[in-house]
Amino acid sequence: MRQHYFLRALLGACLLFCMSAPAMAIATPGDTEQIRATLTDYMEGTANGEPARLRRAFHPDFNLYAVTEADTLLVRPGRKYIADIKPGNKINRIGRILSIDIDNNAASAKVQITMPNFRIYTDYFLLLKYEGGWKIVHKSYTWKEAPKNQNRVLFVTSNQHTYGNSRLNTANHFEEIVVAYDTFRKSGLAVDFVSPNGGAIPLGYIETSNKTQKDYLYDAAFMDLLQNTLKPGQINPDDYQAIYYSGGGAAMFGVADNPDIQRIALRIHDKGGVISAICHGTAGIVNLKNSAGASIFSGRKITGFPDLFENTAADYYKTFPFSIGKEIARQGGNFVHSKHFGDNFYVVDGNFITGQDPSSTETVARKVIDTIQKMR
Missing domain, CATH: 3.40.50.880 (Class I glutamine amidotransferase (GATase) domain)
Structure with a gap:
């Protein structure tokens, strides 16, 4: 029994779940890491009240788009979005990256933001690579009620x-x-x-x-x-x-x-x-x-x-x-x-x-x- 266990362990450990871009992507692993860093700046900058990290993540002229509960289109200038983040104001948000899809110098990404006992947001991003780095140029989102308690x-x-x-x-x-x-x-x-x-x-x-x-x-x-x-x-x-x-x-x-x-x-x-x-x-x-x-x-x-x-x-x-x-x-x-x-x-x-x-x-x-x- 013990030998069987260790044989399974040795064989199983050879299968590692390594982070990588989708197979169709042309970009390098370094691009994936840069995009992850950009998205992390967004997630942590918003949660921890760090406008400087948001300015680093977004192109200055990005817009935010969403559909309101009245079924109308909301278009919000990115500068206003960042300006509303109060320095040092921490918000209970659990953010995680769901997907990154890269094609040459363009990428799309999806992020989930959970605010326990309030809402679960799904954020959709378009990113472009220019001047050696990746910036978010577009953000849209949808949300649903989070389970209470x-x-x-x-x-x-x-x-x-x-x-x-x-x-x-x-x-x-x-x-x-x-x-x-x-x-x-x-x-x-x-x-x-x-x-x-x-x-x-x-x-x-x-x-x-x-x-x-x-x-x-x-x-x-x-x-x-x-x-x-x-x-x-x-x-x-x-x-x-x-x-x-x-x-x-x-x-x-x-x-x-x-x-x-x-x-x-x-x-x-x-x-x-x-x-x-x-x-x-x-x-x-x-x-x-x-x-x-x-x-x-x-x-x-x-x-x-x-x-x-x-x-x-x-x-x-x-x-x-x-x-x-x-x-x-x-x-x-x-x-x-x-x-x-x-x-x-x-x-x-x-x-x-x-x-x-x-x-x-x-x-x-x-x-x-x-x-x-x-x-x-």
Whole structure:
């Protein structure tokens, strides 16, 4: 069983989900990055009250077009739009890029802006490349009402493509993402994805013979979420009732030591939310400490992928910054695990819900749902 698991891991990790322009595009990856930077200036400039970033993103003579509720055309000068952004005035907006389509020196893009408990906007942009850079020359939008008081779960993923500084490929565990996502969404919860750097994340451990995994692998809207994960700075922790750390070898790197993700998790915990993790995802919680410097899971039962199932003599393991079980114990937690892989082993201790390996993904998600429902 253990050898089968690692064979799957090694083969699955070779399939990485890399950000790229559509196949028909003529532009270079550098153009895609420049457009992403321009759209990020728009999203963050509006959300954080930074008119200078908006002036950097838009051509000075751009116009904004929309259809009003009275079915008339609204045309708004871009200069007025930017002038209405008050410096330093932060707005609770979650922005993410849905698509970028490039053809030579022209591009179209789509961005979703979620304002929890208010509206969900879809923004459409036309961009042109001139004088060595990309500028937005046109913006249109439409919107719909956002669900009121909808509970939200924040998925934490990793941008890491290799085991440490080695050339060994690693990835986020696809099953541990899609099974939990499917369970949460079917219960009515909203889900957002965050990673240390934002943007595309590597995916592996994929089984296309599994119907759920195959369905999501070919679901363009879902895959867009993983191609355009949010940056920690775009997250308002007060919007979430739970945080979920997914696993895979990538989860061992860049997550636990990220201060912005720590801040988000601690805020969710401090307001009574759920801290959950699966398999190697448990590595992400090891540095969560309260204001007194004590681990928030001190004295709690926690599980995750144990060294019992690792090949500790292998090169991949030697890149790990720590042993999950040993580090949880060192920080005051009570690390527990089953002696058998794949037996749906999980632990619920207060608002800490953790699973040992992929087999417990659905159960962990359901326990998170149960706990959130009791919070109402």
